[in-house]
Amino acid sequence: MTILGPLGFTAPWLLLGLLALPILWVILRAVPPAPIRRMFPGVVLLLGLKDEEQVTDRTPWWLLLMRMLAVAAVIIGLAGPVLNPQDDSGEQAGAGPLLVVMDASWSSASDWTARLEALDALLTRAEREARPVALMRLTNPEAPQFQAAGVLRSRLTGILPEPWQPDDARVTRALELLPDQDFDTYWMSDGLARDSRKPLLESLEGHGRVTVFESPRAHYALTPPRFEDGHVLLTLRRLRPGPETEVSLAGHGLDPAGNPAVLLRNPVIFEQSATEAELELNLPAELRARITRFEIEGARSAGAVSLPDDSLRRREVALIAGNENREGLELLSPLHFLNKALVPTADLLDGTLEEVLPANPDVIVLADVATLSPGEQSGITEWLENGGTLLRFAGPRLAASDVSRSEEDPLMPVRLRAGGRSVGGAMSWGEPKSLAAFAEDSPFYGLEIPEDVTISSQVMAQPDPTLASRVIAQLTDGTPLVTRKSVGQGQVVLFHVTANAEWSSLPLSGLFVRMLERLAVSSMPASPDAADLVGTVWQPLRVLDAFGRIADAGNLPGVAGEALLDAPLGPELQPGLYQGEDRSLARNVVTADTVLQPAVWPERISVEGLSRAQETPLAGWLLATAIALLLADVIASLGLSGRLGGGRAGSAAAAILAAALMLPGMARAQDDPPTGDDAAAILAASEVTLAHVLTGDRQLDDMAQAGLRGLSEILFFRTSVEPAEPMGVDLERDELAFFPMLYWPVTPSQPAPSEAAYVKLNEYLRSGGMILFDTRDADVAGFGAASPEGRKLQQLAAPLDIPPLEQVPQDHVLTRTFYLLQDFPGRYTSRDVWVEAAPPDAELIEGMPFRNLNDNVTPVVIGGNDWAAAWAMDERGNPLVRIGSGFSGERQREIAYRFGVNLVMHVLTGNYKSDQVHVPALLDRLGQ
Numbered sequence: 001m002t003i004l005g006p007l008g009f010t011a012p013w014l015l016l017g018l019l020a021l022p023i024l025w026v027i028l029r030a031v032p033p034a035p036i037r038r039m040f041p042g043v044v045l046l047l048g049l050k051d052e053e054q055v056t057d058r059t060p061w062w063l064l065l066m067r068m069l070a071v072a073a074v075i076i077g078l079a080g081p082v083l084n085p086q087d088d089s090g091e092q093a094g095a096g097p098l099l100v101v102m103d104a105s106w107s108s109a110s111d112w113t114a115r116l117e118a119l120d121a122l123l124t125r126a127e128r129e130a131r132p133v134a135l136m137r138l139t140n141p142e143a144p145q146f147q148a149a150g151v152l153r154s155r156l157t158g159i160l161p162e163p164w165q166p167d168d169a170r171v172t173r174a175l176e177l178l179p180d181q182d183f184d185t186y187w188m189s190d191g192l193a194r195d196s197r198k199p200l201l202e203s204l205e206g207h208g209r210v211t212v213f214e215s216p217r218a219h220y221a222l223t224p225p226r227f228e229d230g231h232v233l234l235t236l237r238r239l240r241p242g243p244e245t246e247v248s249l250a251g252h253g254l255d256p257a258g259n260p261a262v263l264l265r266n267p268v269i270f271e272q273s274a275t276e277a278e279l280e281l282n283l284p285a286e287l288r289a290r291i292t293r294f295e296i297e298g299a300r301s302a303g304a305v306s307l308p309d310d311s312l313r314r315r316e317v318a319l320i321a322g323n324e325n326r327e328g329l330e331l332l333s334p335l336h337f338l339n340k341a342l343v344p345t346a347d348l349l350d351g352t353l354e355e356v357l358p359a360n361p362d363v364i365v366l367a368d369v370a371t372l373s374p375g376e377q378s379g380i381t382e383w384l385e386n387g388g389t390l391l392r393f394a395g396p397r398l399a400a401s402d403v404s405r406s407e408e409d410p411l412m413p414v415r416l417r418a419g420g421r422s423v424g425g426a427m428s429w430g431e432p433k434s435l436a437a438f439a440e441d442s443p444f445y446g447l448e449i450p451e452d453v454t455i456s457s458q459v460m461a462q463p464d465p466t467l468a469s470r471v472i473a474q475l476t477d478g479t480p481l482v483t484r485k486s487v488g489q490g491q492v493v494l495f496h497v498t499a500n501a502e503w504s505s506l507p508l509s510g511l512f513v514r515m516l517e518r519l520a521v522s523s524m525p526a527s528p529d530a531a532d533l534v535g536t537v538w539q540p541l542r543v544l545d546a547f548g549r550i551a552d553a554g555n556l557p558g559v560a561g562e563a564l565l566d567a568p569l570g571p572e573l574q575p576g577l578y579q580g581e582d583r584s585l586a587r588n589v590v591t592a593d594t595v596l597q598p599a600v601w602p603e604r605i606s607v608e609g610l611s612r613a614q615e616t617p618l619a620g621w622l623l624a625t626a627i628a629l630l631l632a633d634v635i636a637s638l639g640l641s642g643r644l645g646g647g648r649a650g651s652a653a654a655a656i657l658a659a660a661l662m663l664p665g666m667a668r669a670q671d672d673p674p675t676g677d678d679a680a681a682i683l684a685a686s687e688v689t690l691a692h693v694l695t696g697d698r699q700l701d702d703m704a705q706a707g708l709r710g711l712s713e714i715l716f717f718r719t720s721v722e723p724a725e726p727m728g729v730d731l732e733r734d735e736l737a738f739f740p741m742l743y744w745p746v747t748p749s750q751p752a753p754s755e756a757a758y759v760k761l762n763e764y765l766r767s768g769g770m771i772l773f774d775t776r777d778a779d780v781a782g783f784g785a786a787s788p789e790g791r792k793l794q795q796l797a798a799p800l801d802i803p804p805l806e807q808v809p810q811d812h813v814l815t816r817t818f819y820l821l822q823d824f825p826g827r828y829t830s831r832d833v834w835v836e837a838a839p840p841d842a843e844l845i846e847g848m849p850f851r852n853l854n855d856n857v858t859p860v861v862i863g864g865n866d867w868a869a870a871w872a873m874d875e876r877g878n879p880l881v882r883i884g885s886g887f888s889g890e891r892q893r894e895i896a897y898r899f900g901v902n903l904v905m906h907v908l909t910g911n912y913k914s915d916q917v918h919v920p921a922l923l924d925r926l927g928q
Helices: 012-029 041-046 061-078 106-128 149-153 168-177 197-205 285-290 336-342 353-359 374-385 396-400 510-518 619-640 648-669 677-686 698-718 755-766 788-797 867-871 886-909 916-926
Strands: 002-004 007-009 081-083 098-102 133-137 184-188 210-214 220-222 226-228 231-238 245-254 260-270 276-281 291-296 315-321 346-349 363-367 389-393 471-474 480-487 490-495 537-544 550-552 576-579 584-587 606-609 691-693 727-729 741-745 770-774 805-807 834-836 860-863
Touching: 012 061, 061 619, 098 106, 106 149, 106 184, 133 149, 168 197, 184 197, 197 210, 220 291, 231 245, 231 260, 245 285, 260 276, 260 285, 260 291, 285 291, 285 346, 315 336, 315 353, 336 346, 336 510, 353 374, 353 755, 374 480, 374 490, 374 755, 691 698, 698 727, 698 741, 698 867, 698 886, 741 867, 741 886, 755 770, 770 788, 770 867, 770 886, 867 886
Parallel strands: 098 133, 098 184, 184 210, 210 606, 315 346, 315 363, 363 389, 389 490, 691 727, 691 741, 741 770, 770 860
Antiparallel strands: 002 007, 007 081, 220 231, 226 231, 231 276, 245 260, 245 291, 471 480, 480 490, 537 550, 537 576, 576 584, 805 834, 834 860
16 A cells, blocks of 8 residues: 555555546647638528527536546545554554454443454455454353454444353353464453453564554443432442533433333532532432333443332332222321321322222222222223232122122122121120231231221122132131232232221321331332342343443343342343332342453553544545536536526425415414314303213203203302303213313213213212213112113112112201202102212210211212202293192202202212211201
8 A cells, every 4th residue: 555644545546547638638628720701691681590409619618627526536545545544563463364353242342333344444455464353242252253354344233242241161161262373453442440461462462563553532321220218329430530411311201101211310410520420319209110221321331220029119019999088087097007008118109099000000909899890890901910909998888789799700809798797786686806826828927916906897808719829818717808819920919898998997007107118008019138039030121232232131041039139230130120020120230339440551562542543434525425426417518508597486485485384374273263172161160060971862962951050050150159151971982070060960871971980980089070861761660670771770870889878867967958858759750869878887976966977078979850940040040840839849840959059069078067076056057
């Protein structure tokens, strides 16, 4: 190669062709002799005509220059120009075999492209010098095979780093595989210090000259995340101290729709001369649970990626009660003691079953939830089979329901007897029962049972051949207290008592918290020791490559537990996430004990940086330039001859005009007011809005709309409630949470809602909403059992989580929320109206004319008096349906209005009339 300054030429003799360029210029500029002019009279006829094809008498200078440059580019390109050529005559020159040794570890991956470019330049030089070349990667050493440099160069794209470092065993293996002949070595180092490098270097120097390639770029590493005091702590490290530097840390995971996304991004600053930086993140539980990896952006190596496992996050527990509205009486709330027990050690999720299931919580707690809709059942079953834990507590609703009676419910561990059992109360003969010692196969084995823990009521398990194997706690008389069964990879656990202190003193004791911990409800998994994993096998779920990319583990074999934490990484143990029986563990490239230290080479070793100028062949660029110049010459020649034309300017103007016309529409799109469903939702949420369920019967739906309009007018004039225009609700499409009450007229022909609609209805009832079922049949058969409407009501209500019902007692709060009533007529005058049943232990309180009933709003009111017809008004306020005759009919309509007012006030205010503040006023009105 001939070197001329920064350029080298592999065929310099071709440059002699440049000497012919002046001769070519003269030839192209030559002009033929001027013609002799002769005047011909007939030429006058051609005056004024335009010749569209013009031929110049001389080639323009700029066109000649373009042609000369094109010819010069071809000549220089064929001469094989090379930018920044390496001097082959210095001490780096060689003629013998060349061995390329690559660390090829995760710390090489961040600048792997630059390393391959450097390797390509080395192989290009070796190919010119006809030197055989062999390659050895220390992360996966194989016997080197010397071959032509061009063969190895063709395989460069298949050479990749590994997500681990060359340990002592692999370096020893490489020493054994070195050939006995002499050869020079180019060692492409990853820059990290290792004690195993010294013997290999000495051995390589015994075979020939050693040159080291090492990148001066900064190397970053990220230690595994830690969870301390409610915060996620991350430690970032860099290889060498330097100036103050800011890097970006990103947290990747799945967004709520399940799509991969960057969930967080935080800057981290390395102080001047510091090699370590800390980051403290305060992340919500839901966000923390969705993060699948942390990474230092731009680092592109497995060491800059950290996979979290179960040790990072606390258990996620979703708490759902049959009826959570306790009117401020915290100690009576089904979830009060669960909240107190779980808040310090678990992350609690709020929401409905439909909302919490996509978040994939570890545990779902159902406190006295009896009936689940088919959609809820299928969602929970799928979640259970994937490893969830369903924890259920008994209560009055479950005891009075038909759930798991005749046959075992899939979401209950045992069959139940009807009615439950009460001991130690005023109406029972026995004393409260205590707990028996836990059996050895029980998860509660070893827990001390306080003497003051007693059980006064419980739901009873039905004797069954499988019952004994499912009991994990029992009373001293042998009756089951806690039962459990497996469903797929998950489990269902039932406490046969309530989650509050109504049926037992268990929630008041520390034993309750410890039992939850043993069930893995309130504890956060701690990092295990290697000794704890002996005898276990862990299956890889996802693995990291050297560039920090996550891939599915595929068919990789399982890893023994004793090797998972301490064994060096390699093909048999790759960095990634591993799954055990009940938890997952992450094996990251960098651990908390990893120390990054730069490699120190002896002074006798020549060290070159990857950032040095590399050889760049220019032949291709010059030939491409020549082709471009020749194309430009063709276009210029056509232009000079007048053969270019067309209406491209008009086409461009039309395209710009079309784009301009689109802009106003785009600007107006953001200013359009909300319409349709959005407008209805905004209106319903901004004011008190009564709603009725659309049945598909146009006449009946219009009557329900008119009835609620009339009731809204009465509320407006007689109370402080100012309702908006009533709305019809489509159970399949509309959101129910905006409406305090739903009026549901029942017809024999209306279709049953879908599973998704029943999920919404159950959550609506559990969150304090009320449904007024109206069979409109005058309750001719007592609760409508024999009428077509009554049978349809039973079909519609079966999937709903409805509590035990009773006819409205005389001291129910519904009789006095606004008016004092004892009758609840509509178009008909039946007295049989059904509401949530009072607790069995409800008693008359001294000084009050009524019992303290129904701490919650009754979720359903059922009757058949056709109240909508009695309430119905037209737009002028005139009644639409005649009720009775004369004064008695109008009196009946007035009582129907008063019942409607009481109903709405009950929904909006609950049982506030049951407190002692209102007793004097009520006694005065009652005449007592």
